[in-house]
Amino acid sequence: MVTKKRFANNNLYICSMKSPFLFGRSVSTEGFTNRKKEIKRLKNNFQHGVNTLLISPRRWGKSSLVKRVIQEVSTKKLRIVQLDLLGLQDEAEFYKVLATATIKATSSKFEEWVAASKEFFKQLTPKISLGPDPIHDFEIGFDWQELERNYQEVLNLPERIAQNKGIQLVVCIDEFQNLTNFRNPLLFQKRLRSEWQHHQRVCYCLYGSQQHMMMSLFERQSMPFYKFGDVMYLNKIGRAEWVSFIVSAFDSTGKRINDTLADYIAALVQDHSYYVQQLSHMVWISTEKIVTQLIVDEALENLLEQNSILYMRDTESLSGSQLAYLKALADGVSSGLSSKVVIDNYRLGSSATVAKAKKALLNKELIEVRNNQSYFLDPMYELWFQRFVQR
Template identity: 30%
Template sequence: MNPFSYGGVVGNGEFCNRVEELADLTETMKSSGRCFVYAERRMGKTSLVMRALEKLSRKDFIPVYVDLWPTDGSASFAATTARAMTTAAETNTTKLLELGKTLFGRLRPSVSLDDSGQPKVDFGIDGRTVSKTDLTEVLEAPAALAARSGKKVVMVFDEFQQIVEYENDLAERQLRSSIQHHKNVAYLFLGSRKHLLQSMFLDQSRPLYRSAMHYPIGPIQTKHWQPFITKRFSDNKKRFPRPLVAELCERTQGHPFYTQHLCHVLWSLIEPGGVVEAAHLDQAVSELLRRESHAYVTLWESLTKNEQRFLRGLASSETPPKPFSSDFTRQYGLRTASTAQRAAESLVAGDVIEREASSYVITDRFLRLWVSQLQS
């Protein structure tokens, strides 16, 4: 079995480091804190939080994971949240309906069996707009569940930036109104579109302004990747010299998804007893870029010339550049700082790049390598 996993939620044994982050998030859950966890896409924040939830004793905690990605408005937000809470607290069919009616009577809960014969709870709010009172019932339920069960409740809202797309800010306003009074309930808000999330929590005009502490999840340092990667190769009688591991991490910038993905391909190229060489690393990168080339060409052709120039500049820089400096704009044909600013704003809105400190990063590390190859 290939020991490198990428895509989807990964298990405990597949984590590289993240010891400090896991401890911090677990402590936030245990202390009923409020935390805004953000990272670039595929950085592993969902896997990390799920691992933290697994560490909690079911005797003392009720973990509730709410995936907001499929939601499109306040009604689906209410139904998705209510369903996640009910099924997290009960699995017995009779008790499931009883709990649903106790916590969410206004939403008209019903229980049926899914295709595998397992009970599932539904709510009769499809096709209608939920009221402030409906949302209040849903958002007061975590505290009610904590009081009813005698346990702490941990609410995790994943892809939280989705509520920015709702028809109004009712869900945001009701969240702020409810959670500030809750005891024995922890709230974690996860998201990957950092500019949207930061606008929700840092903009004074937004309901959730300063309502949770900020916890960014970043790349993993090479010093942590080296023992993780070399051990998985050596366990299969393959050798990966540490200097080449460092080169691999430089290409992926330590991003977990792209590092694991590249290692996955590289591992399959090396036979037991073999040694990874620079040519193997180049071969693995070429194979990955070949697979993605159609998508990258399509994206590239959709960009304006100035957006392409801005990306070329980011891809060419070994260290984070100053993208609005005269040196950068002159070198990459952007003419003025305002031209570069407009290109950056458009690329951020399209999730192609992400703000990082005083510079930007190309979020897809393989796209960065592909653009870099265009230069040569």
């Protein structure tokens, strides 16, 4: 039985039923939408030992895609090593996390962890520390001076273990772009590439949430990871798939939404995975039985209001030229921003000023560039900007 409580002032219903829409965390089964081609391609890469460099704007479902494929390919003979570089401060922490994650993924008992730590390090003396649950949790540390001379042992650890155990490994590294914050990041990338490119039983899946930084790491010929593997650009999920997903999700919980309003939800947020799920969720919790246009519009207003403080902060930090650049984008000018007409219309100053503003907005992650055209990175921010700034 589903219990409901209605708030007369805003038509919001609280019910015990679980929302079919998920956002703010990675998903692999429930709430996962389409991506059949991407799943097949990434799955083939994992199974055939092909390195993958996964690029897309943030919140487009990279982590969910990788998680889904990991669940489908993981076996005793194909193991997955997962690590996240978010929050890591330096190269030493990376080696510690890589070594710990690799041994955990390839050994199941504490005794095996200790044995592996001793067996696979010849020049390094690992320091093992136990977590709150000594049966399931431990960390490996190293003396930095010793590690700096023999870092290759850690970088080659996945390959040595895979060869020793007769298995294949896939090392998945999230927030890979964070290594650019390390001291001497170019040298560190060269170290990774020089060792990893020789691995036969290990492949790597590198991805992160800052698209422009990931593209600079993988697409520039001067960078160590240029042509390191199969570069996958994650595109938006198609409108037809979103409509089908939204309608089915409502149906599965005894509520109804027609194709037109489902299409309207996806169109409002430009088919952005995170926001389609979030806006659909807000419509769902506000619906007792049948979705109406009014419910969708009120949900959108609530979502804009939720984000308004963040958007105001981002906008207040902009320079005059950056603000003018966004105003041009909000008017639909995605190319030719350095032309005299656009510069004059939006008082952008000069082509050099336009280039400087573009670079700053990319670094602030407020815009993205696709096919040499600039767009708002966050479609909800674009809507907010058009309503409250672009006047």
